[in-house]
Amino acid sequence: MNTSTKAYEQLLIRLKQASLLASCSAVLEWDEQTCLPPEGAEHRANQLALMAGLVHEQATNTEIGDLLEELESNSAWDEDSYEQANIRESRHEYDRVTKLPRRLVEELSRVGTLSHHAWVAARKQNSFNDFLPWLEQMIDLKREQASAIGFEGNQAYDALLDEYEPGATSELIEQAFLPLRKELVKLVAEIQNSGVTPDISILTRSYPIDKQREFSLDAAEKIGFNFEAGRLDIAAHPFCSGIGPGDCRLTTRYDEHHFPGAFFGTLHEAGHGIYEQGLRKEFFGTPAGNSTSLGIHESQSRMWENLIGRSRAFWNVFYQPAQEMFPEALSTVKIDDFYRAINDVRPSFIRVEADEVTYNLHIMLRFELEKALISGDLSPVDLEAAWNEKFKEYFNLTPDTPAHGCLQDVHWSAGLIGYFPTYALGNMYAAHFYQTAENELGDLNHLIEARDFSSLKNWLNQNIHRHGKRYRANRLVEVVTGNTLSHLPLMNQLKQKYSELYNL
CATH class of the missing domain: 1.10.1370.30 (Neurolysin; domain 3)
Structure with a gap:
């Protein structure tokens, strides 16, 4: 097994561990949307914030960065290969998430959960003012996120858009x-x-x-x-x-x-x-x-x-x-x-x-x-x-x-x-x-x-x-x-x- 192959296999192990943990959060999020009693929202917000922090910790592990550097220096895979795609897109995501402090990641998750439940209630009551404080918090957090990631020119929005449509502006x-x-x-x-x-x-x-x-x-x-x-x-x-x-x-x-x-x-x-x-x-x-x-x-x-x-x-x-x-x-x-x-x-x-x-x-x-x-x-x-x-x-x-x-x-x-x-x-x-x-x-x-x-x-x-x-x-x-x-x-x-x- 050559050095690149070994580094690539280690990278996949790291990526899959982080994804497996993220899938546990996905189950909690699904349950929140379909089964959660209304009074359980705050506890679920704390659960999901903790999970988001743990996923972030795994996804930003410095070993991933080291492995990517090694692979980028020695990779002989074709540009359109699955292996090269894993390296390219892992680098793109790693560079994004390592710019975000764990505190911000956890707060985005926590506020997002509480904000969602506030939105459900406000929508039922037809009251924008009931939702407004949560919207204000979320916009502030998303601006902070965009600033941490960075962007060209004056379009902070591009840093957020890239999460969903990579490369788009x-x-x-x-x-x-x-x-x-x-x-x-x-x-x-x-x-x-x-x-x-x-x-x-x-x-x-x-x-x-x-x-x-x-x-x-x-x-x-x-x-x-x-x-x-x-x-x-x-x-x-x-x-x-x-x-x-x-x-x-x-x-x-x-x-x-x-x-x-x-x-x-x-x-x-x-x-x-x-x-x-x-x-x-x-x-x-x-x-x-x-x-x-x-x-x-x-x-x-x-x-x-x-x-x-x-x-x-x-x-x-x-x-x-x-x-x-x-x-x-x-x-x-x-x-x-x-x-x-x-x-x-x-x-x-x-x-x-x-x-x-x-x-x-x-x-x-x-x-x-x-x-x-x-x-x-x-x-x-x-x-x-x-x-x-x-x-x-x-x-x-x-x-x-x-x-x-x-x-x-x-x-x-x-x-x-x-x-x-x-x-x-x-x-x-x-x-x-x-x-x-x-x-x-x-x-x-x-x-x-x-x-x-x-x-x-x-x-x-x-x-x-x-x-x-x-x-x-x-x-x-x-x-x-x-x-x-x-x-x-x-x-x-x-x-x-x-x-x-x-x-x-």
């Missing part, structure tokens, strides 16, 4: 969003002026929750989520937690009088879960066994939720079972009317329930606001007013309650600042991947109508999931599709679909 995000926003605004206007108005009251009839759960579970399983290696539970905000090989947890939320929320939310989280289950188990704990970025992760969830789940081909398969499951709501509804209802386009308050066309505008709004919060151009106390003003600008609507406005998302309470842009990037990545998959597999609608979901799932496993962090996101798009990231595939798909639905 505010400038690159803005360049990607600008042409997308321009075309989306035009398409929304054309749809609103079309004179076509789907009957969305179909979706707010009575859909018993136990039947919704049964129907959603069946759909998630059919598209490829393995429930022998995962489960579905209820949480205030849907999420997916890939705890480790063989253990992937999904959550959703139900409303008896809003069918799309739980159903498409479950498909979305199942898409995340299929990605987690497609990562190579033998690489657990290393970058090669972790997702490329959150933007790529979102491409998988948004693909199954929208490009597949809202397609006519999908409902040619699932509509009759839906009518049988919900006879009171759907027995007299034609499939064409149902299909138009689930693809209705109109400005609305709630991001997770937004249609494909307006969804990215919700993301752009949040991107602008959280950048301003971190830079100091926007004070937390003014967030509600700023949100309502910008929402009016984007959607010509003013939120009627904080729960329909700045309190609707969990992200800021948990300190997930820099996360939001990955949703829109995910839609763009998904369009690229879908187009390439169709070029290689043939008409995906025909496969879906033949109840063949495994061909696409296996294609995604082979072309995206198994790579882990072998490539950065933009490089992965080039490797898989042969093209650089562009808004055009997404806009072409949206224009084609909605031109037919709205007679444009």
Whole structure:
């Protein structure tokens, strides 16, 4: 065994130990979201803060730095090899985490837990002021984090964005969003002026929750989520937690009088879960066994939720079972009317329930606001007013309650600042991947109508999931599709679909 091989094996041992400990925290976090009694929040915050400190201690062990230096000096692995990816991405993460004092890491965890529970309560009470002190604490901590990590120019936000989309910057995000926003605004206007108005009251009839759960579970399983290696539970905000090989947890939320929320939310989280289950188990704990970025992760969830789940081909398969499951709501509804209802386009308050066309505008709004919060151009106390003003600008609507406005998302309470842009990037990545998959597999609608979901799932496993962090996101798009990231595939798909639905 040569020196480099021995050092590499020692590096993997260190990385996997830290990841194993982090997975223990993930179980506590899942339990917090799904099972924790309200009075247990403070104790859980202390537990998670301790765990965050222990994970940080392992991840910043000087032996990791020494091993990386040795490998960087002697590595003979190919640039695109899994080994080189582990070295490159481990260096990137090590340099980030070693700049953060353990005190700050623990405080971010502790405040994040308490802030989350405060957000849940404030959202129920529709009281932004109840959440404001926690938001102020979190923004201060995230600014401190950005300062510790460091950044170029005056964009502290970039230090936070890099955690979720490595290598991305505010400038690159803005360049990607600008042409997308321009075309989306035009398409929304054309749809609103079309004179076509789907009957969305179909979706707010009575859909018993136990039947919704049964129907959603069946759909998630059919598209490829393995429930022998995962489960579905209820949480205030849907999420997916890939705890480790063989253990992937999904959550959703139900409303008896809003069918799309739980159903498409479950498909979305199942898409995340299929990605987690497609990562190579033998690489657990290393970058090669972790997702490329959150933007790529979102491409998988948004693909199954929208490009597949809202397609006519999908409902040619699932509509009759839906009518049988919900006879009171759907027995007299034609499939064409149902299909138009689930693809209705109109400005609305709630991001997770937004249609494909307006969804990215919700993301752009949040991107602008959280950048301003971190830079100091926007004070937390003014967030509600700023949100309502910008929402009016984007959607010509003013939120009627904080729960329909700045309190609707969990992200800021948990300190997930820099996360939001990955949703829109995910839609763009998904369009690229879908187009390439169709070029290689043939008409995906025909496969879906033949109840063949495994061909696409296996294609995604082979072309995206198994790579882990072998490539950065933009490089992965080039490797898989042969093209650089562009808004055009997404806009072409949206224009084609909605031109037919709205007679444009």
